[in-house]
Amino acid sequence: MTDPSQPLREEDVDADPVRQFTSWFEQARSAGISQPEAAALATASTDGTPSVRMVLVKQANESGFVFFTNYESRKGGELTTNPHAALLFHWEPFGRQVRIEGRVARTEREESEAYARSRPRGSQLSALASPQSRAVESREFLERRVAELDERHAGDEVPLPDHWGGFRLTPETFEFWQHRDNRLHDRLRYTPSPGASWRIERLAP
Numbered sequence: 001m002t003d004p005s006q007p008l009r010e011e012d013v014d015a016d017p018v019r020q021f022t023s024w025f026e027q028a029r030s031a032g033i034s035q036p037e038a039a040a041l042a043t044a045s046t047d048g049t050p051s052v053r054m055v056l057v058k059q060a061n062e063s064g065f066v067f068f069t070n071y072e073s074r075k076g077g078e079l080t081t082n083p084h085a086a087l088l089f090h091w092e093p094f095g096r097q098v099r100i101e102g103r104v105a106r107t108e109r110e111e112s113e114a115y116a117r118s119r120p121r122g123s124q125l126s127a128l129a130s131p132q133s134r135a136v137e138s139r140e141f142l143e144r145r146v147a148e149l150d151e152r153h154a155g156d157e158v159p160l161p162d163h164w165g166g167f168r169l170t171p172e173t174f175e176f177w178q179h180r181d182n183r184l185h186d187r188l189r190y191t192p193s194p195g196a197s198w199r200i201e202r203l204a205p
Contacts, residue, residue, distance in 0.1 A: 002178075004094040004096060007180065009186075013188060016198065018060070028091040038054055039056075039087045039088055040052050041067065043075050043079055051075070069166075070163055073132035074133040076132075076167075084103055085101070085169055087099070087100045087101075094178075095179025096176075096177065097175075099177070100169065100174055102171040104170075106168075112165030112166045128164075129145035173189060176188045184205055188203070189202075
């Protein structure tokens, strides 16, 4: 486990970037940082127009980094037509950032359903009611839609729409960034190397 008060040195980090990420994430969570799983997600259209927004990463392990959304939203559409993305975690109290880039694919339906069922009923109803990223006439319209769906499905499970589910980003590069004085920050980048291992190199700040 690396100490945020000390320089970030190649010999101190884990050879596996997922384990290194998990170490930093657990430090952030143990320190009481609000929503340490929040990350900026950057996507781009097929013509290269970028967009970015915050998401909650609900799974982070060797199989990838998973977040959930409406597939018909802007990010859903961009990830479908251009399945490359970048995530940025920023834990300001530790002066740390983690950048992750890679390819994206939809999760299996069963995985999306399992996560959806774990959410509060109100969140499930809102996901069903919202035509995400599209213009709506008013907030009242959305509130009426939620109330109508709540009444329609009273006593039943909220159905999961086909257009809602998860995406899994499979990392191709990681960068671990740690603040240092006088702008001489530490940046260590992991890239795949032959033999299912990772190469670690230092980047200039």
